[in-house]
Amino acid sequence: MDDNYQIYLNRVARLTLPEAHRSQVQHIQESYKFQPSSGSRQAAPFPGYTLITPLAAEDSDNSGFYSQLQAYQQEILQLPINHDLLVPVPSASFHLTLADLIWDSAYRDACEKNPDFEQQLRFCIAEILQQYQESLTLGSNPIYWQMLGLIIMPRAVGVCLVPKDELCYEQIIKFRRTIYQNPKLIALGIEQHYHLTAHVTLGYFGEVSSDLDRIKLSDTLSELNQKWLLNAPEFLIRRVELRKFDDMTHYYRQPDWPGLNF
Numbered sequence: 001m002d003d004n005y006q007i008y009l010n011r012v013a014r015l016t017l018p019e020a021h022r023s024q025v026q027h028i029q030e031s032y033k034f035q036p037s038s039g040s041r042q043a044a045p046f047p048g049y050t051l052i053t054p055l056a057a058e059d060s061d062n063s064g065f066y067s068q069l070q071a072y073q074q075e076i077l078q079l080p081i082n083h084d085l086l087v088p089v090p091s092a093s094f095h096l097t098l099a100d101l102i103w104d105s106a107y108r109d110a111c112e113k114n115p116d117f118e119q120q121l122r123f124c125i126a127e128i129l130q131q132y133q134e135s136l137t138l139g140s141n142p143i144y145w146q147m148l149g150l151i152i153m154p155r156a157v158g159v160c161l162v163p164k165d166e167l168c169y170e171q172i173i174k175f176r177r178t179i180y181q182n183p184k185l186i187a188l189g190i191e192q193h194y195h196l197t198a199h200v201t202l203g204y205f206g207e208v209s210s211d212l213d214r215i216k217l218s219d220t221l222s223e224l225n226q227k228w229l230l231n232a233p234e235f236l237i238r239r240v241e242l243r244k245f246d247d248m249t250h251y252y253r254q255p256d257w258p259g260l261n262f
Helices: 005-015 018-027 060-077 104-113 117-135 166-180 183-187 214-231
Strands: 034-037 040-043 048-052 086-088 097-103 143-152 156-163 199-205 234-237 239-247 250-252 259-261
Touching: 005 018, 005 143, 005 156, 005 166, 018 143, 018 214, 048 104, 048 117, 060 086, 060 156, 060 199, 060 214, 060 234, 097 104, 097 117, 097 166, 097 239, 104 117, 117 166, 117 183, 117 239, 117 259, 143 166, 143 214, 156 166, 166 183
Parallel strands: none
Antiparallel strands: 034 040, 048 097, 048 239, 086 199, 143 156, 143 234, 156 199, 239 250, 239 259
């Protein structure tokens, strides 16, 4: 399902262009993952499991990358736009998703139908990651990706990443295939829903007012993007972990939950 290397590069490159920003901003809408509460927007319940890189607060390999992203996030928040338009993601929880597993109603249904679902999911992922770890050769090349630019999604804003070279791309695609093509995971109801678009989410859209100047917003974001491109930091993918989330701000794991060092 995922693109080959060249198609991926072409597709995500288009997403960061001013024309794409102008088009995408016409379709933005309020994210149901954050709801108004006592005068501000709070993360709404949205539980599930995912395979992600360590959170920014725990990822010393990428501290420079994440501090830069935090600065970019602040620049967006300081734009002269409706202060309720964007709900920032806590910078400590920034991460890169390598493989979404299950979330929201699908997760709730799975737990309801099978009381052992979570235990079985964790066991299955542990088995897959152990086998994958054993397949890796000693001294494998480090997996570097790089920030390409700002992308506007229907309900969020983030920065898009591209691999440093084809090998870095294939290593991640191979990992995703190993996850999504595993018969035991498929039997648990885990399936691939999206092509990979590697990104780190900076914020979700809150109140999208009817008088929002969408052209001005897209132009302003594109200007920021052009400035950021002068200093596009690299990101080292060295580890992936199984994490549970209750909402879009809280990703956690127990010490004995599975993880993999590439």
